[in-house]
Amino acid sequence: MAGDLGLFATQIRYLTLRELANIGYGHFGGSLSIVEALAALYGGELTFDPKNPDWPGRDYFVLSKGHAGPALYAALAASGFFGVERLWTLNANGTRLPSHPDRQKVEGVEMTTGSMGQGISVAAGIAYGLRAQGRPNRVYTLVGDGELNEGQCWEAAQFIAARKLTNLVVLVDHNKRQLDGWASEIGGESDFVAKFAAFGFAARSVDGQDAAAIGQALADARLETGKPVCIVLDTTKGAGVSYVSDALDNHHMRLNDAGRSAVDAAIEQLGAALAREGISYE
Amino acid sequence: MSDVVGLEMRQAYAKVVGDLYAEHPGEVYALEADLSSSMSTSGLAEVMGASYVNVGIMEAHMVSLAAGLNLTGGFAFAHSFGQFLARRAMDQIFVSLAYAGLSGCLVGSDAGVTAEHNGGTHMTFEDMGIVRVIPKVTVYEVSDPVQFEFALRDAYARKGLTYIRTIRKAPKLEVYPPGVDFGSAGARVLRDGSDVTLVASGIEVVEALEAANLLAESGIQAEVIDSYRIKPLDADVILGSVRKTGAVVTCENHNVINGLGSAVAEVLAEQAPTPQYRIGVREQFGQVGTTDYLMQHYGLTAPVIAEKAKELLARS
Numbered sequence: 001m002a003g004d005l006g007l008f009a010t011q012i013r014y015l016t017l018r019e020l021a022n023i024g025y026g027h028f029g030g031s032l033s034i035v036e037a038l039a040a041l042y043g044g045e046l047t048f049d050p051k052n053p054d055w056p057g058r059d060y061f062v063l064s065k066g067h068a069g070p071a072l073y074a075a076l077a078a079s080g081f082f083g084v085e086r087l088w089t090l091n092a093n094g095t096r097l098p099s100h101p102d103r104q105k106v107e108g109v110e111m112t113t114g115s116m117g118q119g120i121s122v123a124a125g126i127a128y129g130l131r132a133q134g135r136p137n138r139v140y141t142l143v144g145d146g147e148l149n150e151g152q153c154w155e156a157a158q159f160i161a162a163r164k165l166t167n168l169v170v171l172v173d174h175n176k177r178q179l180d181g182w183a184s185e186i187g188g189e190s191d192f193v194a195k196f197a198a199f200g201f202a203a204r205s206v207d208g209q210d211a212a213a214i215g216q217a218l219a220d221a222r223l224e225t226g227k228p229v230c231i232v233l234d235t236t237k238g239a240g241v242s243y244v245s246d247a248l249d250n251h252h253m254r255l256n257d258a259g260r261s262a263v264d265a266a267i268e269q270l271g272a273a274l275a276r277e278g279i280s281y282e
Numbered sequence: 283m284s285d286v287v288g289l290e291m292r293q294a295y296a297k298v299v300g301d302l303y304a305e306h307p308g309e310v311y312a313l314e315a316d317l318s319s320s321m322s323t324s325g326l327a328e329v330m331g332a333s334y335v336n337v338g339i340m341e342a343h344m345v346s347l348a349a350g351l352n353l354t355g356g357f358a359f360a361h362s363f364g365q366f367l368a369r370r371a372m373d374q375i376f377v378s379l380a381y382a383g384l385s386g387c388l389v390g391s392d393a394g395v396t397a398e399h400n401g402g403t404h405m406t407f408e409d410m411g412i413v414r415v416i417p418k419v420t421v422y423e424v425s426d427p428v429q430f431e432f433a434l435r436d437a438y439a440r441k442g443l444t445y446i447r448t449i450r451k452a453p454k455l456e457v458y459p460p461g462v463d464f465g466s467a468g469a470r471v472l473r474d475g476s477d478v479t480l481v482a483s484g485i486e487v488v489e490a491l492e493a494a495n496l497l498a499e500s501g502i503q504a505e506v507i508d509s510y511r512i513k514p515l516d517a518d519v520i521l522g523s524v525r526k527t528g529a530v531v532t533c534e535n536h537n538v539i540n541g542l543g544s545a546v547a548e549v550l551a552e553q554a555p556t557p558q559y560r561i562g563v564r565e566q567f568g569q570v571g572t573t574d575y576l577m578q579h580y581g582l583t584a585p586v587i588a589e590k591a592k593e594l595l596a597r598s
Contacts, residue, residue, distance in 0.1 A: 060353075104383045111353065112382035115373055121343045122378055125350015132332045133308060133354065152374075155340035159347070162338075 005211035007277055008078065009039035013240050014270040015074035015281065019087040021255065021263045026090075026099065028263075029237035029250035031071035033175040033208065034142060037233055038075040040214035041140060050080035053107045059137050060126050062111045064119025064153075065144035065173060066100040067252075073097060073106065081108035084281050117150030119143070120170065124160050127168035138222075139168045146178025149187050154199070160228050161200030169221050170201070170230045173208065175237035179251040196230035208233025209240075241266045286427035287460050290452045292322040294427035295389065298434045299323070299359050303330050310438070311351050313360040315341045321361050321391060321450065341366045345374035348386040357385060357438060363397070364390025364447055368409035379443050380416045387437035387444045388413075393423065393484055394535035395576035396449040397568065405568020411540030413445040414513050421513040423447040423483040423534075423542070428458040429510055436464075447484065455488045457508065468511030469519040475505035478591050479523040482533035483509050483542050486561070489577075490533050492584035497591055504591065512542055517549045524550060529598050530558045531591045535582055538562035557598035559590045 013035045020026040042048075046059045063072045070090060077084045089095045096105045100114030110126070113119040123141035130137050143153060160168060172192050176183055184190070196203040202224045206217045214233065221229035237251075238244030243262030247253065255263060274280065284301045286294040303310040303326075314336045318324040326334045333356075337344045341362050348358035360367075367375070367390045379386055390409050397405040414421050420442060422433040430448060437444035457472070464470070472487070473494050482490035487508045494504040505523050509516065524530050530550065532543035543560030550556045563580050577583050 111349070112377065115377040117342075118346045118349075118374055118378045121346030121374075122350040122353070124343075125347040126353050127350075128332075128335070128347070129351045129354030129356045132356075135354075152340075152342045152346070155338075155343035156346075159337055159340065159343055 005039045005043045005215050008043040009036045009211045010270055010273055011078045011279060012038055012071065012074045014267060014274060015078055015084065015087060016071045017241065017263055017267050017270070019070050019074055019090050021260070021267060022088050023091055024260070025252070025254040026070055027067040027251065028244045028253045029177065030065060030144060030173065030175065031068045032239045032241060032244060033235040033237050034068050034071055034173050035240065036209050036211040037142060037171055037173070037214055038071055039211040040218055042075045042079045043211070044215050045218040046140070050108065053081060057137065060110050060123070060139045062119045062123040062126070062139070062141040063101055063113055064123070064141050065116070065147050066113030066119065069099055069101045072101055072109070076106070076108040116147045117152035120153050120156040123168060124156050124165060127165040128163060131165065131167055137167070140171065141168070142171045142173060144178070145172060145174045145176065145183045145190065145192065148172065148190070148192070157196065157199045157201070164226070165228050166225060168228055169218065170196070170228065172230065172232045173235055174232050175235040177237040177251065181248070192232045200227060201230040202227040203230040203232065205232040205234055208235035284431055285460065286431050287456065289427050290322070290450070291427060291430055291448050292391065292450045294430050295321060295361070295434070295448070296323045296326055298431045300326055300329050302435070302438055303333060308333070309355060309357055311335060311356050311358040313337060313344050313348060313358050315339055315344045315362045315366065317362055323361065341371045342374045345371045345388070346378040349378035349382060349384045352384040352386055357441070359387045359389060359434070361389040361391060363392045363404055363406070364409035365404060365406035368406065368412040372412055375413065376416055380419060385441040385443060387434065387446065389446045389448065391448050391450045393447050393449050394563070395568070395573050395580065395582070396451070396485065396535070398573055398576070399570050401570035402568040407537040407563045407568065408540070410447055410512050410536055410542070411544070414540060414545070416443070418442065419513060420444045420511070421447070422511055424510055425484055425487040425508060426453045426456045426458055428456070428460055428462055429464070432464045433510070449485060453488070454485065457487055467519065468514065468516030469507050469509040471505060471519065471523065472508050473504070473506040475503035475527065477502045477504060477527055478529045478531065478595060479505045479507060479527045480531050480533060480587065480591065481507045481509045481520060481542065481546055483512065485535050486533035486582060489582065489584045489587055493587035493591065496584060496588040500592070502591070502595065509542060509546070512545055515545045515549055517553070520546060520549060521554055524554055524556050528556065529594050530556055531561060531587060531594060532558065533561040533582070533587055536562055538564055557594055559594045561587055561590060
């Protein structure tokens with residue numbers, strides 16, 4: 001997988017779309033924008049054992065923007081934490097795959113998230129605890145640009161920088177949109193690189209729809225010893241499916257006929273691309 | 283066990299957490315949100331090293347941080363004034379700790395009127411009520427240092443999520459001798475009586491004991507129960523007493539809504555409907571004042587408890 005992060009991203013996008021299309025609704029926009037970041041993390045950066053999710057030597061990933069749970073589940077399934085067929089149980093009554101990540105229900109989910117702003121603090125706690133124990137594991141958390149409205153995110157940013165938690169990388173999904181519209185209109189224009197740098201992070205921006213570039217930024221982050229690293233992912237909400245990315249209300253969508261045919265077409269196209277590489281989930 | 287007799291509650295807290303750290307180094311953490319001087323925990327920095335974390339004025343972050351520490355095998359005691367935990371960080375307590383199935387012990391100090399000159403912004407009459415609705419949480423309100431040590435050690439040993447409500451300074455009276463074994467009980471009969479049951483917690487335990495003395499002068503024998511575990515309530519102890527006396531007055535330095543009085547009423551309404559009066563704060567905010575003044579203002583004193591018990595007996 002590490003050899004072709006782009007292909008792994010295609011797998012995750014394909015599975016995410018099938019997972020959401022199967023129920024016909026969900027957080028399409030913010031799931032699709034983080035697909036490449038998940039590919040870079042689960043396809044190379046993170047050390048883990050999918051058959052032993054609690055292995056003490058693993059790296060930790062906390063999806064702070066928990067509404068993108070379906071994309072995380074797709075990445076976990078594609079990484080072997082559980083079978084792909086589990087994805088078709090998303091949000092079913094009595095399911096063990098609820099829309100927002102639940103550490104008590106889903107193998108490989110490190111932390112229960114969904115209430116904005118808390119995951120980054122939890123990731124800080126994990127990083128602090130690991131360092132206190134002298135353990136080398138690394139910690140990654142992904143926050144949304146809309147999520148950064150939450151004051152707790154900036155409490156966490158202060159703490160992470162003050163304690164120089166260099167074993168933690170904060171990724172920002174800067175997809176420009178939040179539930180009610182453009183993030184710049186709701187929270188004002190934000191230069192997240194400058195903001196995190198001002199808090200004491202080594203911050204940089206990267207093309208968030210380029211898995212290889214994200215992988216390189218994550219590799220570079222390992223070389224940073226003086227400051228915690230923040231990688232701002234320049235992304236598009238709904239990336240990979242123009243019907244979704246073009247829609248104004250793409251945070252949570254319930255597919256109408258046009259939406260279903262657009263998503264089905266994208267699934268077919270992605271499936272064909274995977275088939276050419278000999279990958280099939282049928 | 284630690285020797286906490288004679289200590290202020292905050293001193294007992296610092297001592298017990300320091301001892302627990304010494305007993306379980308690498309596992310026990312102490313978290314503060316810029317109130318370590320108020321809570322006498324600043325000395326723990328030297329004892330506990332990296333396991334003592336003063337995060338700054340960020341209670342929401344502190345609670346979620348405790349969850350993260352637990353994910354690496356740590357167990358955190360996190361202190362702030364009760365309102366900054368229960369009121370301000372309710373969602374973090376709910377989601378990061380409780381709903382996520384993680385463990386930690388939250389210690390909310392300056393219970394009710396004991397916030398004194400900090401006044402209404404700092405005076406929490408609702409913290410137990412806010413926390414009590416969370417599934418599977420354990421809630422204590424402690425009345426003296428020995429009981430505080432028990433609750434802290436129980437929180438550590440049992441894991442899960444615990445909220446302990448306490449005052450910061452010395453109690454008016456030390457109720458328990460050192461080494462008392464609370465076992466698995468959540469309430470204890472401190473005085474036997476046959477006419478009315480007084481169920482109290484925290485600073486109201488002493489008031490209930492005094493009220494029982496006042497009632498005895500009128501020939502009324504009050505049974506006094508320290509119901510230090512608000513959730514899960516020790517229904518057996520309370521039902522056993524109330525079935526004997528047939529009347530109950532609950533006494534709390536808290537809003538009468540959703541605290542001890544409500545918890546007792548819920549049990550009795552379903553299992554043994556009993557005439558009850560709830561001593562506590564009714565539809566009022568806090569204000570500045572000394573503890574003595576505020577206890578009189580809100581009707582939390584022994585004479586009021588005795589008077590309400592008599593009224594209850596007269597109409598039941």
